[in-house]
Amino acid sequence: xxxxxxxxxxxxxxxxxxxxxxxxxxxxxxxxxxxxxxxxxxxxxxxxxxxxxxxxxxxxxxxxxxxxxxxxxxxxxxxxxxxxxxxxxxxxxxxxxxxxxxxxxxxxxxxxxxxxxxxxxxxxxxxxxxxxxxxxxxxxxxxxxxxxxxxxxxxxxxxxx
Ligand code: RP5
Numbered sequence: 001x002x003x004x005x006x007x008x009x010x011x012x013x014x015x016x017x018x019x020x021x022x023x024x025x026x027x028x029x030x031x032x033x034x035x036x037x038x039x040x041x042x043x044x045x046x047x048x049x050x051x052x053x054x055x056x057x058x059x060x061x062x063x064x065x066x067x068x069x070x071x072x073x074x075x076x077x078x079x080x081x082x083x084x085x086x087x088x089x090x091x092x093x094x095x096x097x098x099x100x101x102x103x104x105x106x107x108x109x110x111x112x113x114x115x116x117x118x119x120x121x122x123x124x125x126x127x128x129x130x131x132x133x134x135x136x137x138x139x140x141x142x143x144x145x146x147x148x149x150x151x152x153x154x155x156x157x158x159x160x161x
Pocket of ligand 1 (some may be wrong): 008009010011012013037063064065066087089
């Protein structure tokens with residue numbers, strides 16, 4: 001089963017990431033989460049990425065608020081896919097983090113999702129779709145989720161009924 005490393009910049013980010021963890025669990029994807037600040041613990045982040053890669057992690061999810069450099073630094077340290085979640089704890093409502101995460105220079109890609117809890121869930125859904133390309137059991141669960149979601153959203157109103 002593929003493995004994902006979720007890294008956030010502060011313990012204060014963890015509550016927003018619950019939706020990410022829940023979605024990964026729903027797909028049966030194994031994950032580990034770490035709090036390592038790109039600004040406060042640069043050396044530790046460097047070491048962690050090397051360790052995670054040698055332990056078989058296939059994709060990184062990075063989440064941070066304010067001047068959110070963590071996802072970009074992850075992308076600078078690994079050739080694995082990196083998904084970035086801009087968090088909305090700052091006084092600019094997450095626009096600060098969004099600009100920091102999405103505006104990566106060419107050649108250092110971060111797949112940026114929406115700000116905050118919606119982005120946290122979509123980071124997990126996107127990770128599942130990437131892993132589904134090479135893991136049939138994840139592909140089956142992604143397709144099952146899409147069918148379930150479509151069924152839940154359907155609403156037909158018949159005024160004659
Ligand atoms: C960022 O600064 C973290 O990702 C967090 O969103 C924000 C505030 O961090 P704390 O001051 O709560 O540790 O690096």
